[in-house]
Amino acid sequence: MKSFAVVALFALLFVVAVSGRALDPAHASEPQYPVEKDAPLNTCGGNCPSDDCPGCPCGDTRSTVSISSICSKYGWSQSCCECIVSHESGGDANAANYNSNGSYDIGVFQINSVNWKDCSGGNPPCDVTTNLNCAIQVWKWGGNSFKLWSTCGGCGCC
Secondary structure, three states, X not given: OHHHHHHHHHXXXXXXXXXXXXXXXXXXXXXXXXXXXXXOOOEHHHXXXXXXXXXXXXXXXXXXXXXXXXXXXXXXXXXXXXXXXXXXXXXEOOOEEEOOOOOEEEOOOOEEHHHHHHHHOOOOOOOHHHHHHHHHHHHXXXXXXXXXXXXXXXXXXX
């Protein structure tokens, strides 16, 4: 029984070391996706919080917009939209995320580059209005839901 306790302790320490976060009950209900606001802000003038963008599709100047204002421009759930945008870009219209598969997520709603051809003529949707229009299309493709955003589960909006 003593060896089981030692193994369990080492397993717990491994999980804490790998996750980088203590297993604290106060954090148990927090979403388990990366929150960009805690990432380093060195690449693209702070627009690429993952700090790994090979380029800056929307430039290197931050452009913060009102999350509640942009979310009020369409008839979806205001609270879900605000949660999604808050976690996706923090309201930075020039936010960029470079994905491991070589695609980019761009703008307030972090529109993936696989969608650019169909919603922004193949160009990065850096302009807030274009990004919103792309988000509306992606929302419709997701069955009028936010399920195509990776943050929808943490926001309770899938």
